[in-house]
Amino acid sequence: xxxxxxxxxxxxxxxxxxxxxxxxxxxxxxxxxxxxxxxxxxxxxxxxxxxxxxxxxxxxxxxxxxxxxxxxxxxxxxxxxxxxxxxxxxxxxxxxxxxxxxxxxxxxxxxxxxxxxxxxxxxxxxxxxxxxxxxxxxxxxxxxxxxxxxxxxxxxxxxxxxxxxxxxxxxxxxxxxxxxxxxxxxxxxxxxxxxxxxxxxxxxxxxx
Numbered sequence: 001x002x003x004x005x006x007x008x009x010x011x012x013x014x015x016x017x018x019x020x021x022x023x024x025x026x027x028x029x030x031x032x033x034x035x036x037x038x039x040x041x042x043x044x045x046x047x048x049x050x051x052x053x054x055x056x057x058x059x060x061x062x063x064x065x066x067x068x069x070x071x072x073x074x075x076x077x078x079x080x081x082x083x084x085x086x087x088x089x090x091x092x093x094x095x096x097x098x099x100x101x102x103x104x105x106x107x108x109x110x111x112x113x114x115x116x117x118x119x120x121x122x123x124x125x126x127x128x129x130x131x132x133x134x135x136x137x138x139x140x141x142x143x144x145x146x147x148x149x150x151x152x153x154x155x156x157x158x159x160x161x162x163x164x165x166x167x168x169x170x171x172x173x174x175x176x177x178x179x180x181x182x183x184x185x186x187x188x189x190x191x192x193x194x195x196x197x198x199x200x201x202x203x204x205x206x207x208x
Contacts, residue, residue, distance in 0.1 A: 039066060039151075049089050064091060069088060070145045071097060073143065087107045088155060119164075120164060120165075128148070130148055132156065
């Protein structure tokens, strides 16, 4: 005899799981993976950027800004340097650069992923800023010449706000979050204090 579905013990009542003890809303554990509506990115492009922005898995945190631009080594003659059209992605912790496919013109692979607290970003030129010099824990400084659009303006603003302006204030890799990797500068000593003898040292006696 085949099993049959049991009859509903309360056909006129509310459906199961909707009583007083049921939660009104189930939390979304993948809330960070929700599409970034403020960036107006196509779903396929955002999914690809998230995949390339992570280290061992797709990035599941917020994407603050994205843009595209020409990236090269910073040199005396930047126009003669080899340039590459890359996607720039700014997350809450990292700056990520992704190369562009030659035929597809889509993000191809990750070429740079650096913590924001280890970068020093210098704007070049007058406003609106489109060119940046980025220094970090890599051999040569890089130069980013970004597209003149609203995405670039938002990207530059977020990047400058989240990176230290002073190279001495970069956090060392072994420092805890929120700590600085350099010792604070010593307090200045006044001239009268330098001239005053130390109380612990005995006074000097002149030889006769």
